[in-house]
Amino acid sequence: MSLITLTPNGLYCEKANVYIDPWRKVDKALITHAHSDHARKGMKSYLSHHLSVDILKHRLHKHINIQGIEYEKPIVINGVEITFFPAGHIIGSSQIRLRDKHECWVISGDYNISQDELIESFIPVECDTFVTESTFGLPVFQWEDPSIVFEEINKWWKENQSNNHPSVISAYSLGKAQRVIQNIDHSIGPVLTHPAVENINKIFRNSGVNLKSSMVVSDQQQDMLNKSIIICPPGANDSAWLNNIKNHKFAFASGWMALRGTRRRRNAEKGFVLSDHADWNALNKAVALTQAERVFVTHGYTKTFSKWISEKGIESSVLKTLFEGESLDVSNIMV
Ligand SMILES: [Zn+2]
Ligand SMILES: [Zn+2]
Structure with a gap:
C-alpha cells in the first residue's frame, strides 16, 4: 500500500491517519495554506503553519481545534515523519513532506519560487514522489520580475x-x-x-x-x-x-x-501580471529540484504539464482534486 493515496475525502496517509487539504469532513487535516480550496470547514482537528492559524480561525470558525507548527520542525505519527516547508505562495503557506522508511512524498500545495520580503521563500525539498500544482502550467505564462x-x-x-x-x-x-x-x-x-x-x-x-x-x-x-x-x-x-x-x-x-x-x-x-503561483519555468525548475522519480499534477493545466514531464522521462499523471488555483471569481475571494 502506498504511503499516500487519493480517496473521496482527499489525499490520505493511512499509516498516520491524516489527510492533506481534505475536501470532506475528516478527523485530522494537515493544511498547506488558508485559501478556501485547501482549507475547508468541518474537520475535527487542523494542523497548519502557525501564521495560518488565526487566518483559519477567521475564515472557518473561531473555535476550530487547530495547532500551529514551525517550518522544518518534524513531528512523527506512527512511524511517519511529517514536516512543513515554506512554499513562498502566501504568508504561512507550506509544502508538506511525509516520509517513512520506504517512501518520501512532498505535497506542494500552491507555491511560488520568486522572493518577497513578507513571505518565507520556497525551499526545494527532495523526495521520491512530488505532488505539484500546475495553475499556470503552460509556456505562455512567464512572469516578469x-x-x-x-x-x-x-x-x-x-x-x-x-x-x-x-x-x-x-x-x-x-x-x-x-x-x-x-x-x-x-x-x-x-x-x-x-x-x-x-x-x-x-x-x-x-x-x-x-x-x-x-x-x-x-x-x-x-x-x-x-x-x-x-x-x-x-x-x-x-x-x-x-x-x-x-x-x-x-x-x-x-x-x-x-x-x-x-x-x-x-x-x-x-x-x-502579478501572481502568487509559479510560472511555467518555475514549475519546471521546482520539479527538477525535488529530483522526484514520480510527479502527480493538480490544479489548472494538469494534462499539458503532466504530459510535458512524462516526455522528460519522469513518471507522471494527473490527480483529480478539488483544488482550484488562482481564480478571478467572486466565490472564494470575499471571505
Ligand atoms: Zn492558494
Ligand atoms: Zn490552490
Whole structure:
C-alpha cells in the first residue's frame, strides 16, 4: 500500500491517519495554506503553519481545534515523519513532506519560487514522489520580475493622481493584497483598503507580521481618495462599494492578466501580471529540484504539464482534486 493515496475525502496517509487539504469532513487535516480550496470547514482537528492559524480561525470558525507548527520542525505519527516547508505562495503557506522508511512524498500545495520580503521563500525539498500544482502550467505564462510590476503600479497610481482619479486595484484579500501593500511606494499617497482586505491585514499584524500600514476606506474626503490607491478583493468589482468611489480608475493584479482578453472581460482599464503561483519555468525548475522519480499534477493545466514531464522521462499523471488555483471569481475571494 502506498504511503499516500487519493480517496473521496482527499489525499490520505493511512499509516498516520491524516489527510492533506481534505475536501470532506475528516478527523485530522494537515493544511498547506488558508485559501478556501485547501482549507475547508468541518474537520475535527487542523494542523497548519502557525501564521495560518488565526487566518483559519477567521475564515472557518473561531473555535476550530487547530495547532500551529514551525517550518522544518518534524513531528512523527506512527512511524511517519511529517514536516512543513515554506512554499513562498502566501504568508504561512507550506509544502508538506511525509516520509517513512520506504517512501518520501512532498505535497506542494500552491507555491511560488520568486522572493518577497513578507513571505518565507520556497525551499526545494527532495523526495521520491512530488505532488505539484500546475495553475499556470503552460509556456505562455512567464512572469516578469515582480519589482518591475510594482514599478508599473506606482506609475499608474501617480498618473491617476495627477488627473484626480482614485486608483482602485483588485487583488486577492489573502496573499496578493498584502504583497501589493508591502511593495508599492507609500510616499506617493495614502494606501487604503476594502474591509475584507483590512481584516486579513489586522490578523497578520497581530501575529507579528511586519506589514506596512493601510487604512480602510470609510468617509474620506474626495480630495484624499483622489490621491489614494485602494486595494479591494476581485469580488468587489461592480459592487455598490466600488460605485461609491467616484471617478476611480480600476485595475486587476493577477497571473491571468497574461492572457489576452481577460482584462477586457473583467471591465478593468488596466491589468498587471502579478501572481502568487509559479510560472511555467518555475514549475519546471521546482520539479527538477525535488529530483522526484514520480510527479502527480493538480490544479489548472494538469494534462499539458503532466504530459510535458512524462516526455522528460519522469513518471507522471494527473490527480483529480478539488483544488482550484488562482481564480478571478467572486466565490472564494470575499471571505
Ligand atoms: Zn492558494
Ligand atoms: Zn490552490
